[in-house]
Amino acid sequence: GAGVSQSPSNKVTEKGKDVELRCDPISGHTALYWYRQSLGQGLEFLIYFQGNSAPDKSGLPSDRFSAERTGGSVSTLTIQRTQQEDSAVYLCASSRHRDEQYFGPGTRLTVT
Amino acid sequence: GEDVEQSLFLSVREGDSSVINCTYTDSSSTYLYWYKQEPGAGLQLLTYIFSNMDMKQDQRLTVLLNKKDKHLSLRIADTQTGDSAIYFCAEMNNAGNMLTFGGGTRLMVKP
Numbered sequence: 001g002a003g004v005s006q007s008p009s010n011k012v013t014e015k016g017k018d019v020e021l022r023c024d025p026i027s028g029h030t031a032l033y034w035y036r037q038s039l040g041q042g043l044e045f046l047i048y049f050q051g052n053s054a055p056d057k058s059g060l061p062s063d064r065f066s067a068e069r070t071g072g073s074v075s076t077l078t079i080q081r082t083q084q085e086d087s088a089v090y091l092c093a094s095s096r097h098r099d100e101q102y103f104g105p106g107t108r109l110t111v112t
Numbered sequence: 113g114e115d116v117e118q119s120l121f122l123s124v125r126e127g128d129s130s131v132i133n134c135t136y137t138d139s140s141s142t143y144l145y146w147y148k149q150e151p152g153a154g155l156q157l158l159t160y161i162f163s164n165m166d167m168k169q170d171q172r173l174t175v176l177l178n179k180k181d182k183h184l185s186l187r188i189a190d191t192q193t194g195d196s197a198i199y200f201c202a203e204m205n206n207a208g209n210m211l212t213f214g215g216g217t218r219l220m221v222k223p
Binding site for chain 2: 033035042043045048050056058059091093100101102103104105106
């Protein structure tokens with residue numbers, strides 16, 4: 001069956017521009033997570049959505065980062081006024097239960 | 113906060129067993145995971161263990177959990193060149209809303 005998909009796979013943007021990253025979770029998975037992977041910081045949790053509950057935004061590094069999940073399915077992660085330190089691979093994961101998180105291939109963001 | 117530690121690098125010969133170790137600090141972790149990441153690829157869930165178990169075996173993979181010492185290991189039997197990758201251990205917090213990852217162990221398998 002279809003796994004978690006993310007788009008775009010690569011994004012190059014100029015410093016100061018806004019970007020939107022998209023995640024399509026596995027059908028039927030109620031939980032959705034965003035992480036980022038960078039050389040200096042490893043894998044970091046960003047935000048968690050569970051059903052219709054308010055998201056857990058505790059991992060977002062600054063107020064330039066926000067995320068939405070529409071209709072309990074697709075999610076977009078928005079980074080405003082991008083900075084060079086935002087360059088990373090942004091990973092989305094989804095799960096049906098608390099035990100297994102399945103990851104998408106990631107979006108590689110490069111801020112020049 | 114929670115911390116997960118792994119050694120950076122492991123090199124083994126093809127056919128040998130590999131053992132990748134991980135330590136964690138959160139005693140309330142519910143699940144512990146092993147993920148594999150090949151170059152340029154995403155994270156692949158290999159296996160996981162519930163915190164009230166001490167061992168789980170899945171084909172060539174054996175996971176051992178010592179909850180008292182907060183130590184997790186992944187043993188790969190008959191390691192193949194295709195097993196070369198970075199292996200991440202991760203713990204799920206008690207709230208079930210996030211994973212905390214170790215820094216990853218790069219496994220190199222020599223023919």
